[in-house]
Amino acid sequence: MSGRTVTITEVARHAGVAVSTVSYVLSGKRTISAGTRRRVLDSIDALGYHPHAGARALASKRSNVIALVLPLRAGMHVPVLMRFASAVVTAARRFDHDVLLLTADEGTDGIRRVAASALVDAFVLMDVELDDSRVPLLRELAEPSVLIGFPAEPAGLTCVDLDFAAAGAQCVAHLAERGHSRIALLGAPAVVYERGTGFARRTREGFVAAVAAHRVTGVALPCEETFDEVYSTLSRLLRDQPDLSGLVVHNEAAVGHVLSALRQLGRRVPEDVAVVAICPDDVAERASPPLTSVLIPAEEVGREAVRLVMDKLDGKPAPDATLLTPHLALRAST
Amino acid sequence: MSGRTVTITEVARHAGVAVSTVSYVLSGKRTISAGTRRRVLDSIDALGYHPHAGARALASKRSNVIALVLPLRAGMHVPVLMRFASAVVTAARRFDHDVLLLTADEGTDGIRRVAASALVDAFVLMDVELDDSRVPLLRELAEPSVLIGFPAEPAGLTCVDLDFAAAGAQCVAHLAERGHSRIALLGAPAVVYERGTGFARRTREGFVAAVAAHRVTGVALPCEETFDEVYSTLSRLLRDQPDLSGLVVHNEAAVGHVLSALRQLGRRVPEDVAVVAICPDDVAERASPPLTSVLIPAEEVGREAVRLVMDKLDGKPAPDATLLTPHLALRAST
DNA sequence: GGGGAGTGTCGAAGCGCTTCGATGACCGGC
DNA sequence: GCCGGTCATCGAAGCGCTTCGACACTCCCC
Structure with a gap:
């Protein structure tokens, strides 16, 4: 099959109609009788016709x-x-x-x-x-x-x-409902906030607003993506606020490190610290334990x-x- | 600017030449005098001309x-x-x-x-x-x-x-040179080998061949991507072979878990166990400690x-x- | 039973580009 | 000073498609 490429002209000839008729069958821009339509469609498939994208774009001013x-x-x-x-x-x-x-x-x-x-x-x-x-x-x-x-x-x-603000707020609400009154947000690396990336900031704003609304204590921190940085951020956090019991993590790359670090700091999840992540589903599912998360619905x-x-x-x-x-x-x- | 789209005809008129001349200036398929070329190029820029991709594809049978x-x-x-x-x-x-x-x-x-x-x-x-x-x-x-x-x-x-076989072999050679005589390969999840994915198998073959060549002891295991699976695979491995001292990891998603698990199993990297990864550079660099790795040169x-x-x-x-x-x-x- | 309103189909004119053959201008050689 | 050969350029014929206006029917209403 497919010796040369099939054109609309050959389809028209094969179906015994005009070229324009084939075109109208394909585009539906004019009414075509059922019989003709059938014949044309049959010819199209018999010949294995595919419209030439360039020609179509040229004539119709749309490239699709x-x-x-x-x-x-x-x-x-x-x-x-x-x-x-x-x-x-x-x-x-x-x-x-x-x-x-x-x-x-x-x-x-x-x-x-x-x-x-x-x-x-x-x-x-x-x-x-x-x-x-x-x-x-x-x-x-x-x-x-x-x-x-x-x-x-x-x-x-x-x-x-x-709606990242809503996502941040939802995490806070979830932790607050579970009775956690001292929580923290681990977000993107500092540079991301400085660069002004919208989703990072909006999550933080949602978090901050919800913390106020739910009358809990919450702090939002940027978070680098190496294990050592995560570990030191967390150990400092837990030293300063020993009764911190809820964590929101909005940093895909750091999620694994956060869990390792908590493990190493002797905190069990969720018994000692509850963790909610904002990340793709597969990351949340693969973590151990699997994380309650707000998924990013790509x-x-x-x-x-x-x-x-x-x-x-x-x-x-x-x-x-x-x-x-x-x-x-x-x-x-x- | 850019009221309507500029065509080759307008460029030709602007430069005072034929349409075909403009085309030849652009394609270089015929010789054009330096003067004419200059004039045409100037007109192209003055008008902001870009050839219509569809028209070009239609006429030249190449879509680029x-x-x-x-x-x-x-x-x-x-x-x-x-x-x-x-x-x-x-x-x-x-x-x-x-x-x-x-x-x-x-x-x-x-x-x-x-x-x-x-x-x-x-x-x-x-x-x-x-x-x-x-x-x-x-x-x-x-x-x-x-x-x-x-x-x-x-x-x-x-x-x-x-060349994944060479990559696997290179990891073995590196560990062998460093004096490790009992090593293991943690590869892709079992399902990946079963599915017959080429790169996973070829790495394993390279590993196995190099193990023989270097007269070291080596075992190749598939490796799932959750922390728990990684942990249990590793603890089993270290129980059975307490003097295992070199690890090759060819599983991007498991790299982090391997390091956490070793930490938790009380093995220091690199003092107790040396780890080489086959993974993208950024993953290797972000790990802690940063991993010696064969990078995948995307x-x-x-x-x-x-x-x-x-x-x-x-x-x-x-x-x-x-x-x-x-x-x-x-x-x-x- | 003649005019108007739809239907369904056709033919032809482009869309903007490449490419082929033709044409002039100019050159050196005799 | 006329001829063959380059070199630079032109004009026109498509490439395969869409779309517009025209045309031939059929149908229905008065």
Whole structure:
């Protein structure tokens, strides 16, 4: 099979109709009688026809490809990124679109280039930061875009993310309900807060607000990702506050170290210290003990981002902000 | 700026030349006088011209896009995958190509579809397994492809990977030189070996061969990824072989647990047990103590894969197998 | 039983680019 | 001073598709 590539003309000839009729069968943009449609569809499959993407893009001014733009900083959050990416591809396919991968190496030029060359119809940006250099460019582009994460000035943009403030608050509420009155948040490395990464700050804000609301004592600390740093942070914390009994960990890479360090400091989980994590499910499940956690719903975020960008492509209005409700999964650590 | 999109016709008019001349300036396929070239290039920049990707693909039968096909199984190896992906994109850009991301969800149909629709010119497959359903399809496609990893029957295919057998052997050699005569390999979870994943097996083979060659005692065990499993495997191992003093860990997810478990079993690293890991650099560096490791050179593999696929696109011959030499980085754990 | 409103289908004109053959201008050799 | 050969450039023919206007029917209402 597949000697040469099959064109719409051959399909038309095979089905005994005009080329335009085949096109209309495929696009559904004009009514076609059931009989003709059948014949055309049969010919399509008999010949193994696939429309030529370039020709289609040229004639229709739509490439049916969206760009997925990777974050500026590699190294953070990595496994989650992969799940986002995979979710975005899967969701895009459901709208009959493919996904072009763009890295930050090329910076804003890459975005400009693929937009200008009509390679893609729209953009999904992952892991947007508060002060993101790609954002101003997006504003002047004709192509629609959706951001995963929130920049400092999100007005007029379409952004999706987990509601991290609610996630932080939910962890506090959970620990408070369990009777813990002195708790701590171990967050991202200090540099991440300084850089102004939105999700880290928002979690902390949610934590702080909930601590006040629930009338418990809580302290939020940044947390480096080496065992030694985690160990010393924790031992200091437990020395200063011996009755600390609840811990919220929002740092995927440090989760394992936190558990090891507690073990080594002679604290049992959950008997002495209850631990809630904000991290992907697989990390929480693989920990020992498995962690009660607020999962980062990568699939859901990816799917939602694609849905929004498709709405915008169709000219439908899209809400500026979409915050996905966090869900707490109960496991052995609380 | 950028009211409407600029076409080659407008560039030609602006520069006072024919459309074909502009095209030849861009492609270099015919000689153009220096003066004309200059004028054309100036016009291109003045107008901000970018060739329309679809039109170009239609006329030239080349899309300048390659497909990057994600592995069938998600969840394994994840951060490394992301680095591969990023390396592939960066390398592809150097050849003026973009990268389309394909997931396994769509299976072989996705590959067939993008090939038939001329969306991509070539394929790079990540994390190929011994018995990979995508391989037979690739063989019948006209588009060139390169595999990262090795299937069971690689004849006639172009494959790239780290030389895992050499990596396993190198770890053994390193430990043997340091005077360790009783060592063990903690590998991937049992299911990974059963599934026939190439890199896991090849590391083990390299380990076993090197153990014999260096006349040391060595045992290779699969290794699950929860702390409890790691702990019990290790404690059993140390009970049965109290003088075991060298450990090779080829399981990114278990690295942290191995160190915690050793700590908890009262063995110091490297004083009591020397540990070598085969894992990405960042994992080795973040461990405590930082691990001597054979790094998985994601960037290099990605770059090499792209280079090979571009050679094939140009009709140049490409070697069937490319094995990248492993490099051992000395750190505190041995 | 003639006019208007749908239906279903066709033909042709592009979309923006590459590429092939043709054409002029210019050169050196006789 | 005319001929063959480069060199630089042009014009036009597609590439495979979508879309627009036109056309031929059928149906129904007055």
